[in-house]
Amino acid sequence: MKKIYSTILLLAMMVAALSLTACGGDDDNNDINLKQDYDILQVNGVDYACYGYRCIITYSSTWNKTKNSGEILLPCGKLSDAKKGEYDYDYMYGIKLEGSKDLKQGSKLEEYSLQFDSSEDYYHKYNYTSGSATVAEIRSDEYITIKFDSFMVSNKEGDSYVLNGTVQLDFDED
Incomplete structure (x- = not known):
């Protein structure tokens, strides 16, 4: 049971980390990259x-x-x-x-x-x-x-x- 819980926790952390990277990685250049x-x-x-x-x-x-x-x-x-x-x-x-x-x-x-x-x-x-x-x-x-x-x-x-x-x-x- 601990192994399943650890796997789910690890997956949740990876998804959270990926979503933060996708949203915030280039905030300083957003205006420049727009049309x-x-x-x-x-x-x-x-x-x-x-x-x-x-x-x-x-x-x-x-x-x-x-x-x-x-x-x-x-x-x-x-x-x-x-x-x-x-x-x-x-x-x-x-x-x-x-x-x-x-x-x-x-x-x-x-x-x-x-x-x-x-x-x-x-x-x-x-x-x-x-x-x-x-x-x-x-x-x-x-x-x-x-x-x-x-x-x-x-x-x-x-x-x-x-x-x-x-x-x-x-x-x-x-």
């Missing part, structure tokens, strides 16, 4: 992680169909931190849009009256200068995909931002 949950947005030649649609916690871009206005929000962090699995929203870029037509696939942001804001520079407003930002895909109340191609905004003091890359962002319509 990349950010897009890369280049701002003034520097690569940033843009935390959009695939990120667990993000900010939603919005569009009001009645007023044909909304805001595209680009929450970003240092790419070097994101590659290590550290997700911080160090920078927020916002593009406020107003127009006479609905925002849809193929729309170009530069065709709307727009104003660009940056969390790095609260005091200056930026307006469209050159380049292109095209809505590549849009799923109502899900996400919007925008392709920035040398999209430049500047202010009257001569400062500017140039955006490049394709990002997928949370998107809500009213």
